[in-house]
Amino acid sequence: MPSTPSRTTLTRELHLASLVHRLERQRRTWEARSTLGTAELRLLWLLTEGEPRTLREIAERLHLEQSTVNRQVNAAVKAGHVRKSRAPGSAFLFEPTPAGRAQLEEDTAYALGQFRVVLDRLGPDDAAHLLELLGRFVDLYGEAVDETETGRP
Structure with a gap:
């Protein structure tokens, strides 16, 4: 298991930032291996x-x-994951192709499978505790970010 900096050498905030950074790096590794x-x-x-x-x-x-969505949607259309249609006199409509749905299901199943492995390794009690605490943390962090949205103190 990769080591983390000693809790005694870091403040709680730095320790959390270190863990979030590692998690983000691992998420990017998964993303690089994903088709989508x-x-x-x-x-x-x-x-x-x-x-x-x-x-x-x-x-x-x-x-x-x-403009960002336009670029992303057109790339997905070109990749064959999204199709574009238009009824006369209306805006273009976009929906997933069967290939796009299949790829989404494959990538999602892989990611969820990894989460399942980790949660199983934690055991039912620790997994439940993690999910409860992480849910609370995400909610509270969202509130804190919303409170400071207008600028830094």
């Missing part, structure tokens, strides 16, 4: 939730600029 990039994964996840969507709807749901 983060942007395409988020796009396909959204598009599999229901009806075909316009660029504007996608941008609103993903909280991104429409």
Whole structure:
């Protein structure tokens, strides 16, 4: 198991930052091994939730600029993961192709499988405790970030 800096040499904040950094590095390793990039994964996840969507709807749901979404959607269309259609007199609509759905399922199954392995290794009690604490941490961190959104103290 990789070592982490000694808890006695780091403040709690630095220790947490170190752990989050390691987790992010590991997430990037997983992403590099995945067929879909983060942007395409988020796009396909959204598009599999229901009806075909316009660029504007996608941008609103993903909280991104429409120009960014346009670039990402066109890349997904070119890759064969998303199809574009248009009814006469209406905006273009985008939905996942069967290949896009299959790739999303494959990449998601792999990631969830890795989480399952780790949670199983922790055991049921530690896994439940981790999920409870992590959920609370994410909620509280979100509140703290929202409180400071207007600027630094």
